[in-house]
Each structure stands twice: as structure tokens, then as C-alpha cells.
Amino acid sequence: MDSRIQFCLVIFMVTLATILSPTLAKLTPNYYDRVCPKALPIIKSLVKQAIYREPRIGASLLRLHFHDCFVNLGGNQYWYKVLLGRRDARNASWAAANANLPPPFFNFSQLITSFQSHGLNLKDLVVLSGAHTIGFAKCSSFRDRIFNDTNIDNNFAANLRKTCPRIGGDTNLAPLDSTPTKVDTTYYKSLLYKKGLLHSDQELYKGDGSQSDRLVQLYSKNPYAFAKDFGVSMIKMGNLKPLTGRKGEIRCNCRKVNNY
Ligand code: HEM
Ligand SMILES: *[C@@H]1O[C@H](CO)[C@@H](O)[C@H](O)[C@H]1NC(C)=O
Ligand SMILES: *[C@@H]1O[C@H](CO)[C@@H](O)[C@H](O)[C@H]1NC(C)=O
Ligand SMILES: *[C@@H]1O[C@H](CO)[C@@H](O)[C@H](O)[C@H]1NC(C)=O
Numbered sequence: 001m002d003s004r005i006q007f008c009l010v011i012f013m014v015t016l017a018t019i020l021s022p023t024l025a026k027l028t029p030n031y032y033d034r035v036c037p038k039a040l041p042i043i044k045s046l047v048k049q050a051i052y053r054e055p056r057i058g059a060s061l062l063r064l065h066f067h068d069c070f071v072n073l074g075g076n077q078y079w080y081k082v083l084l085g086r087r088d089a090r091n092a093s094w095a096a097a098n099a100n101l102p103p104p105f106f107n108f109s110q111l112i113t114s115f116q117s118h119g120l121n122l123k124d125l126v127v128l129s130g131a132h133t134i135g136f137a138k139c140s141s142f143r144d145r146i147f148n149d150t151n152i153d154n155n156f157a158a159n160l161r162k163t164c165p166r167i168g169g170d171t172n173l174a175p176l177d178s179t180p181t182k183v184d185t186t187y188y189k190s191l192l193y194k195k196g197l198l199h200s201d202q203e204l205y206k207g208d209g210s211q212s213d214r215l216v217q218l219y220s221k222n223p224y225a226f227a228k229d230f231g232v233s234m235i236k237m238g239n240l241k242p243l244t245g246r247k248g249e250i251r252c253n254c255r256k257v258n259n260y
Helices: 003-020 031-035 039-053 056-071 094-100 108-116 122-133 139-148 154-163 186-192 211-221 223-238
Strands: 136-138 173-175
Touching (some): 108 122, 122 186, 122 211, 122 223, 136 139, 139 154, 186 211
Antiparallel strands (some): 136 173
16 A cells, blocks of 8 residues: 555544544553554654655654644654654644744844743753754855854854855755764754854853853763753653644644545
């Protein structure tokens, strides 16, 4: 069977099961065990196939989870032990998305305020930003930083200006850290050397001994602390205003509301 159709079938069965069983309308790590034990292995193998075909998918999925949690967009991809059963909003809107997501030019206090408004604290902010250990950003997301910021390494900025000129090249990509396909502590190490790509990244480390600085230092040298705290904060973020049961749905096609 075509894997896409297989996936839709699983989703349909899960939806049916949740409607029939209101006690399932809660997030639990074994959500799919009860309603459809085959769902996770199938999702896992589909995600694996997708990442094999296009390595950036891993980064996109991680980012999507962040968007999803902040603004009710689609996406149900899981790694670590996550609470399953989060539903996709039936009415996603770009405008709402842009209004809710913190932009890359936010300063530290703006980032804190944005995270706090979603029930997340300073530690969540610092550790979740560590997701930028993988993936890329468009020139338009870091242009102001490489031309105007002072809290940036000179050679680092000069190099980036080759990829990202003052005018044009808006969609040219640069890696968020120097090892964009590896989950490691390079993201935090680069902040110590003023080599954060986004303004918002560098806001987490200013070298003034703040609590945020100390967390960056910790994660820069302790991958275990990073992995552990990242897992905790991801689960916390995954629990934000979840749409469960009939209030939401799991999409067959992430771009469209289901028609059943
Ligand atoms: C602290 C606030 C955050 C800001 C301001 C922010 C901003 C951004 C921006 C501007 C990009 C580049 C988009 C582009 O230019 O195409 C990006 C990429 C990314 N973000 Fe964040 N982000 C934040 C937090 C997070 C969190 C919490 C996660 C996940 C847990 C995350 C995961 C990612 C990933 C994986 C990418 C790379 C996507 C790719 O390569 O396609 N970000 N982020
Ligand atoms: C989507 O629906 C939710 C709940 O049904 C509602 O609170 C929210 O305002 C809606 N969002 C948009 C963008 O229409
Ligand atoms: C952060 O940005 C806001 C809004 O532009 C501004 O009012 C505030 O003074 C800034 N905070 C710092 C510490 O620069
Ligand atoms: C840098 O700052 C100047 C002056 O505020 C502004 O005009 C410009 O748009 C900013 N960005 C870049 C890429 O020069």
C-alpha cells in the first residue's frame, strides 16, 4: 500500500477511536499504543524515509513542532518520549502564526516575555533555542545582525556578508551553527565567541554573567545536561494548549483540514 494512504488510514482509525472513547482525549505518552499500536512504527519509518530523502526535513520537523505549540499549526512528529495525541487546529492562519512567533530581531526581554506568555521560563528559552544546533536560516533573518550588531565576531560577520549582501539574496541560507546536521553543543560554544547567527541567539549570551549566560556556559560544555533539559522543556512545550479529542484533529494532509 502507498505509505501516504497507509498513514491516512492510521490517522482515520485514531480519530475514530478518540471520538468513540472520550477518556482518550488527553495527552499521554502511550496514546497511540491504546488506539492504534501500529501508528508510531509507521510514523517513525515515514519520518526516517523522509529524512533519508532530504536531510533538512529533520530540522524542519523540529521547527514545526515549535510553531505548532506556539500557534496551533499542523504537525505530529515525535522523537524522545513525547505526550502523544496533540491535535492540529482546524483553522490555522498565517497572520496568527506571525503574530505569535518570536521574530529573530527580538531582544532578551522580548524573548522572555514571549516565552512567558506561553508558560515557558528562562531555562526553557535557553535550552529550546538549542534546537538551532541543526538547520539553516535565510539571509533575511540575519541580515540586520551581520550589518548592524556590535555583539558579533568581526570575521564571522564579514564571511556571512559574502552569502548575505546588504541588498538581494534574501533567501540565501547560512547554517545556524557550524555543524548544522549534528545535534551537539557547537551552537552554545559559538555564542561564547559572539558567533550566534541570529540576533535572538546572541541575546542569550552577552558575557555579563547573567543567569542566561551561565546556562549557555553549562550547555556549551555539558551535552548531557543539554540533552536532559532539552527533553524536559520539549515535553513542557508539547503540552501547551493542546487540542485534544474533538476540539482538533490529526491531519492526513498537513496543508488541509480533513474532510471526514
Ligand atoms: C527563541 C526564539 C526563537 C526564534 C526567534 C527563532 C527563530 C528562527 C528563525 C528566524 C529561523 C530561520 C528561519 C528562516 O530564515 O528560514 C529558525 C530556524 C529554526 N528554528 Fe528557531 N527560533 C526560536 C526558537 C526555536 C525553538 C524553540 C525551536 C524548536 C524547539 C526552533 C527550531 C528551529 C529549527 C530546527 C530551525 C531550522 C529550520 C530549517 O533548517 O529549515 N527554534 N528559527
Ligand atoms: C481557531 O479556533 C479557535 C478555537 O476554536 C479559536 O479560539 C481561534 O480564535 C481560531 N483562530 C483563528 C485564526 O481563526
Ligand atoms: C528590548 O526591546 C524593547 C522594544 O523595542 C525595548 O523597549 C527595550 O528597551 C529593549 N530592552 C533592552 C534591554 O534593550
Ligand atoms: C542597519 O541600521 C540602519 C540604521 O538604523 C538601517 O537603516 C538599516 O536598514 C539596518 N540594516 C542593514 C542591513 O543595514
